[in-house]
Amino acid sequence: MTSTAVKPLLDVRDVSITYPRRKTPAVDDVSLSIGSGEIVAVVGESGSGKSTLARAVVGLLRPDRGSISHDGTVLAGRRTTAQRRDIQMVFQDPRSSLNPRLTVRKIVAEGWRTHPSARPADPEAGLVQLMDRVGLPAGLLDRTAEQLSGGQAQRVSIARAISIGPRLLVCDEAVSALDVSVQTQILSLLLRLRDELGLALLFITHDLGVVRQIADRVVVMHSARVVEQGPADDIFERPRDSYTRALLDSVLDLAAPPTYEDPA
Numbered sequence: 733m734t735s736t737a738v739k740p741l742l743d744v745r746d747v748s749i750t751y752p753r754r755k756t757p758a759v760d761d762v763s764l765s766i767g768s769g770e771i772v773a774v775v776g777e778s779g780s781g782k783s784t785l786a787r788a789v790v791g792l793l794r795p796d797r798g799s800i801s802h803d804g805t806v807l808a809g810r811r812t813t814a815q816r817r818d819i820q821m822v823f824q825d826p827r828s829s830l831n832p833r834l835t836v837r838k839i840v841a842e843g844w845r846t847h848p849s850a851r852p853a854d855p856e857a858g859l860v861q862l863m864d865r866v867g868l869p870a871g872l873l874d875r876t877a878e879q880l881s882g883g884q885a886q887r888v889s890i891a892r893a894i895s896i897g898p899r900l901l902v903c904d905e906a907v908s909a910l911d912v913s914v915q916t917q918i919l920s921l922l923l924r925l926r927d928e929l930g931l932a933l934l935f936i937t938h939d940l941g942v943v944r945q946i947a948d949r950v951v952v953m954h955s956a957r958v959v960e961q962g963p964a965d966d967i968f969e970r971p972r973d974s975y976t977r978a979l980l981d982s983v984l985d986l987a988a989p990p991t992y993e994d995p996a
């Protein structure tokens with residue numbers, strides 16, 4: 733009997749990263765994979781290594797050990813234009829990741845300069861379509877980034893990221909700076925983009941409530957290492973690791989209904 737192994741879109745194998753002048757690794761022997769159209773959340777407390785891992789996946793940092801493969805090809809050395817195009821990042825705070833003086837039009841079309849093959853035949857129609865995809869009126873194209881609300885700015889960041897047709901979006905705390913109601917709207921936008929475009933997401937967050945809303949699979953990090961990973965339902969309903977259980981308990985405490993004392 734023959735079997736054809738499906739290549740994951742992204743495969744992180746035994747990756748370790750130590751920052752210069754640091755004694756302990758920021759990421760220690762981490763492995764995870766993401767399939768096409770899959771949403772994988774990496775969750776853990778501040779300092780557990782999540783952002784370092786995200787930066788390595790998009791090529792901003794190079795692992796000291798282990799490998800990162802894209803579509804079955806190990807990403808070593810300089811990435812090709814196609815590899816860079818395929819993995820895009822959305823940052824935490826759209827107000828600091830977007831140039832406040834640039835118009836939305838300039839920001840969203842920016843990627844077409846470095847990736848001309850992604851430029852649509854009719855760029856203006858392409859811009860209007862991208863705005864529609866992220867739920868913004870085309871009338872905002874001539875506003876500057878500083879004139880946008882936080883939620884609008886994060887939608888523009890997402891439009892910029894998807895303008896060149898990536899297959900994987902790395903979202904590093906992409907909703908943490910937003911109000912809870914705006915968070916929910918951005919999460920449903922990301923879920924819709926997964927359905928419409930087949931986008932995969934590597935979703936970095938410290939917030940288990942966010943993970944519950946969006947993830948197919950969850951990777952729990954603690955002190956630079958993966959302590960547990962699996963389907964979201966298993967992690968939430970049958971956590972095996974004591975750190976995962978403690979994380980879940982802390983959220984359950986927060987979510988517990990308030991108890992009122994009878995003043996009488």
Ligand SMILES: Nc1ncnc2c1ncn2[C@@H]1O[C@H](COP(=O)(O)OP(=O)(O)OP(=O)(O)O)[C@@H](O)[C@H]1O
Pocket residue numbers: 751752754758776777778779780781782783784785938
């Ligand atoms: N540029 C850097 N130089 C040296 N050490 C760093 C650097 N960036 C992060 N670190 C250290 O690496 C470890 C992991 O940090 P990282 O930012 O990846 O964690 P995190 O889980 O994303 O936390 P946070 O949500 O607070 O960013 C921490 O000990 C942090 O202090």
